[in-house]
Amino acid sequence: MQGTYLRFYVHENRKHHGILLYEWLLERAKQVGIHGGSAFRAIAGFGRHGILHEQHFFELAGELTVEVEFLLNEEQAQVLLGVLRQEKVRVFYAKVAAEFGMIGNGAAP
Numbered sequence: 001m002q003g004t005y006l007r008f009y010v011h012e013n014r015k016h017h018g019i020l021l022y023e024w025l026l027e028r029a030k031q032v033g034i035h036g037g038s039a040f041r042a043i044a045g046f047g048r049h050g051i052l053h054e055q056h057f058f059e060l061a062g063e064l065t066v067e068v069e070f071l072l073n074e075e076q077a078q079v080l081l082g083v084l085r086q087e088k089v090r091v092f093y094a095k096v097a098a099e100f101g102m103i104g105n106g107a108a109p
Helices: 021-031 074-086
Strands: 002-011 038-041 044-046 052-054 065-072 092-099
Touching: 002 021, 002 074, 021 038, 021 065, 021 074, 065 074, 074 092
Parallel strands: none
Antiparallel strands: 002 065, 002 092, 038 065, 044 052
């Protein structure tokens, strides 16, 4: 199947309407009919300012990135991006053409 890989990068402590932004993104995607999404917490990284952030026990709580990603069709990608624009959410994203599918027959064990 051909579609779109849509990934958002957010700071783990960033909120929108009082909810952690990565949770809000997942919930909002579900509300507009997207059937799956995942959030992954980074262990290290740096952004446009070049400052390296790494997890060292508790001192960096909230400063690391959460990646929120979706595999969807182009129409769903545009709907989700439109919701973010309408909500005036400032967020960095990557959008890439993707091929995805299922390998194997039958139900999962």
